[in-house]
Amino acid sequence: MADFKPVFTKDAAFPAGPYSQAVATSSTIYCSGQIPCTPTGQILTLESSTISAMTELCINNLSAVLKAAGSSIEKVVKVNVFLTTMDNFAEMNAAYEKFFKHKPARSCVAVYQLPKGVPIEIECIALA
Template sequence: MAEFKTVYTKDAAYPAGPYSQAIATPSTIYCSGQIPCDAAGTLLTLETSSITKMTELCINNLSAVLKAAGSDISRVVKVNVFLTSMDHFAEMNATYEKFFTHKPARSCVAVYQLPKGVPVEIECIALA
């Protein structure tokens, strides 16, 4: 019997590379980073959207992946947020705190670039 399973759901953006949306173990779910791309493949950009909407979409994707793995956002214990500019921190943070009311551990770092040129990516670890 496998010690882990790969998780895919049609309700979140399909992976843009050779990885799964998440790996579920008997006790923990490791979600891959989610960018602001919906399940249909529509990518939000700063030209067409806001950091608020992009953050919401990233977290909604994580929620869908967690649901497919048998968990939910309330069981998240660690979040990593990647921003291409800390100028977006306050707006991202204001949106983030609406979803993660239980205040899981978190890191937020500025990075040079993210896949497909997006300004935000969010990944998490949750209890199964």
């Protein structure tokens, strides 16, 4: 079996299921998807927030997980964004580009639904 360790931090939303916030190997950090949920468990909704704020919270959660794993947003090489409607693409993209100046590879797909009824989830892979 490969040598890896699960990553957990109280500075990001706790997993909604039986999985790690990330798994760290000697060279790579694989982050689980982050939804717009605060470290205290408050889930942002479209009724109370914006896609921009939700995108920022997802990325801030990823940043906290990466930091706990000994990495950072600047070391991200691949991002996957999941949206429940592409109507939110432009607003998500405007918030996203503030964090990823180095332009990692990215996929963005529309999905039918996401956990907890949120409209966005973001996951990434980073160098250790």
